[in-house]
Amino acid sequence: MFPKAGTCLDVAHHVSRPSRPTAAVIKSPPGAAQRAATRLGCPRARGKGKTVADEQELAESQRRHWQDTYAAHPGMYGEEPSEPAVHAVAAFRTAGAQDVLELGAGHGRDALFFAREGFTVQATDFSPVGLEQLRDVARSQGVDERVTTAVHDVREPLALPDASVDAVFAHMLLCMALSTKEIHALVAEVRRVLRPGGVFVYTVRHTGDAHYGAGTAHGDDIFEHGGFAVHFFGRGLVDALADGWALNEVHAFEEGELPRRLWRVTQTLPR
Numbered sequence: 001m002f003p004k005a006g007t008c009l010d011v012a013h014h015v016s017r018p019s020r021p022t023a024a025v026i027k028s029p030p031g032a033a034q035r036a037a038t039r040l041g042c043p044r045a046r047g048k049g050k051t052v053a054d055e056q057e058l059a060e061s062q063r064r065h066w067q068d069t070y071a072a073h074p075g076m077y078g079e080e081p082s083e084p085a086v087h088a089v090a091a092f093r094t095a096g097a098q099d100v101l102e103l104g105a106g107h108g109r110d111a112l113f114f115a116r117e118g119f120t121v122q123a124t125d126f127s128p129v130g131l132e133q134l135r136d137v138a139r140s141q142g143v144d145e146r147v148t149t150a151v152h153d154v155r156e157p158l159a160l161p162d163a164s165v166d167a168v169f170a171h172m173l174l175c176m177a178l179s180t181k182e183i184h185a186l187v188a189e190v191r192r193v194l195r196p197g198g199v200f201v202y203t204v205r206h207t208g209d210a211h212y213g214a215g216t217a218h219g220d221d222i223f224e225h226g227g228f229a230v231h232f233f234g235r236g237l238v239d240a241l242a243d244g245w246a247l248n249e250v251h252a253f254e255e256g257e258l259p260r261r262l263w264r265v266t267q268t269l270p271r
């Protein structure tokens with residue numbers, strides 16, 4: 001069980017502001033950045049030749065980047081819940097869920113909303129700085145009794161027993177710097193900890209996003225822009241991750257500046 005409870009030139013793309021049409025975005029065709037970097041012998045153009053050490057290095061640099069970003073911009077996503085969290089509350093209630101596991105909760109705009117709505121929440125992230133901000137706000141909002149936090153890297157197995165939670169939520173977490181193999185392993189873990197009939201709501205940036213193909217290519221559809229590495233999802237990956245689940249919905253939406261283009265996916269375990 002979980003215990004109780006920098007420099008970021010591109011941070012504007014990650015804060016919560018009303019969506020608006022894309023202004024000046026330099027977009028390369030899919031795969032162009034990877035091909036160009038490979039031609040130039042750039043050590044970051046890894047793709048198929050990527051080693052475990054390369055993946056580890058990327059993961060560590062991403063953790064540092066998120067730590068620095070939350071430290072420099074406390075509460076950067078704002079206090080209002082995201083649109084997918086509002087959707088998730090309705091889906092969780094319909095399923096009769098009471099406890100929610102959130103992965104990649106950051107400073108907790110959504111975890112705290114779930115708690116205010118009466119759910120018991122276990123919020124995880126690999127950034128202790130983000131989770132500290134979450135706990136501070138949980139106390140000030142008087143919902144700290146219903147929220148626990150745990151520092152956890154989703155590349156590791158979840159520290160929860162089988163069939164122990166009713167619902168799992170992950171907004172913009174599966175599309176972080178995770179390989180396709182790591183994403184499949186993570187969804188297998190989500191499946192393991194969910195009770196039969198459990199609901200999984202997640203969102204990912206997809207290949208229709210303006211940053212797909214731009215910036216530094218890390219292979220496996222992962223591109224780094226402004227220090228943030230993102231795995232852009234194609235529809236085939238969403239369908240593959242729903243194998244053995246009921247895929248209830250794939251909903252396209254936009255969030256924030258740029259805007260980010262995302263899919264909100266809702267899938268349910270058979271009873």
Ligand SMILES: C[S@@+](CC[C@H](N)C(=O)[O-])C[C@H]1O[C@@H](n2cnc3c(N)ncnc32)[C@H](O)[C@@H]1O
Pocket residue numbers: 062066077082103104105106107108109110124125126127130152153154155170171172173176177
């Ligand atoms: C785009 S932010 C979204 C934060 C939060 N879900 C929200 O929408 O307010 C992605 C979050 O995932 C976390 N993260 C990235 N890679 C992770 C990993 N491998 N394990 C756990 N958390 C990770 C980051 O620290 C960050 O808080």
